[in-house]
Amino acid sequence: MNAQETPKITIITPTYNRAHTLPRVFESLKKQTFRDFKWLIMDDGSTDDTASLVEVFRENSSFEIEYYSQSNRHKFLTVLDGIKKVVSKYHMVVDSDDAYPDDSLEVLYNEAEQIKNQDDYIAVMGLSADEEGNIVGDRYPNDGFDGSILEMRYKYKVRGDKFGIFITSSYHKQIEGKDYSLYEGKGYIPQSVIFNEYDAKGIKTRFVNKVVRYYLMDTEDAESVSNTRWTGKNIFGLMEGHLSFLNSYRKKLLGYPKALLRNIIGFQYYALKNKISFSKIIISPKDGVIRLLGMLLFPFSFLYNKIK
Known part of the structure; x- marks a missing residue:
């Protein structure tokens, strides 16, 4: 690809002190059968030798690498900063510690091009596999389908971490004009606060039963989000994730009572951990039925908080 041409895919990798795992991603990208992409590395204030490592990557790469370093904002905002820079037709958020099948980009690009x-769509989602090649969680029903994340998770009960490619124009429309400054300095924020909103609007996702990522657990890595997202510093984001779910889907959740109750209690539990007042906890959900259920369930959330 000519350096002046716009690539078809931008690979966004947010990273923070991950110089020890980034070579894994680089090696996966070097082996991709699909070559029309650019790698956009968003450095979230690393204090290790990430910057010098990127220069080594550039010297040994046949694809374009852009590198941006900024003060630490945490993954959610760093990913958004990267997405806002994308001008390609598609983009993917590739974690700084995973690996990918050699045909991952080719599979996802071809699937997206068939839409x-x-x-009316925002993404194509495939499957993840572990280090032994076993599918993480479940396959999608009906050999794949077009629909919503809510259906996928709660109607079809598909579990496990998934991975895919996004249609940039659709994604940009969903984040345009939105103020996410509320999340500045708040630690881990789940990407679901965006996914819930567009999914509830009826923006479709195509789900395909093809492995497009190897999900690797670095259990000894203190910087891994997978190992830190449930810690105390991230309780604000966990609260926001549950509230986003409730406020995005609202009455649609009446068809999924277990999910509704679990997210009401989850929101209230983390809201109590954040020392949010009772009155604000009750009025934060926008739907009247959910507010009423919240009042009835609050004693259980309070007791759960005390026990935990």
Whole structure:
């Protein structure tokens, strides 16, 4: 690809002190059968030798690498900063510690290109596998389908971490004009606060039963989000994730009572951990039925908080 041409895919990798795992991603990208992509590395204030490592990557790469370093904002905002820079038709958020099948980009690109009415869609999601090649969680039903994340998780009960490619124009429309400054300095924020919103609007995702990521657990890595997201400093984000779910789907959740109750209690539990007042906890959900259920369930959330 000519350096002046716009690539078809931008690979966004947020990273923080991950110089020890970034070579894994680099090696996966070097082996990709699909070559029309750019790697955008968003350095979230690393204090290790990430910057010098990127220069080594550039010297040994046949694809374009852009590198941006900024003060630490945590993954959610760093990913958003990267997405806002994307000008390619598609983009992917590739973690700084995973590996990918050699045909991952080719599979996802070809699947996305088969979608004719792309304005109605935002993503193509495939499967993840562990280090032994076993599918993480469940396969999608019906050999894959077009629909919503809510259906996928709660109607079809598909579990496990998934991975895919996003249609940039659709994604940009969903984040345009939104103020995410509330999340500045708040630690881990789940990407679901964005996914819930667009999914509830009826923006479709295509789910395909093809492995497009190897999900690797670095259990000894103190900087891994997988190992830190449940710690005390991230309770604000956990609260926001549950609230986003409730406020995005609202009455749609009446068809999924277990999910509704679990997220009401989850929101209230983390809200109590954040020392949010009772009155604010009750009025934060926007739907009247959910507020009423919240009042009835609050004693259980309070007791759960005390026990935990």
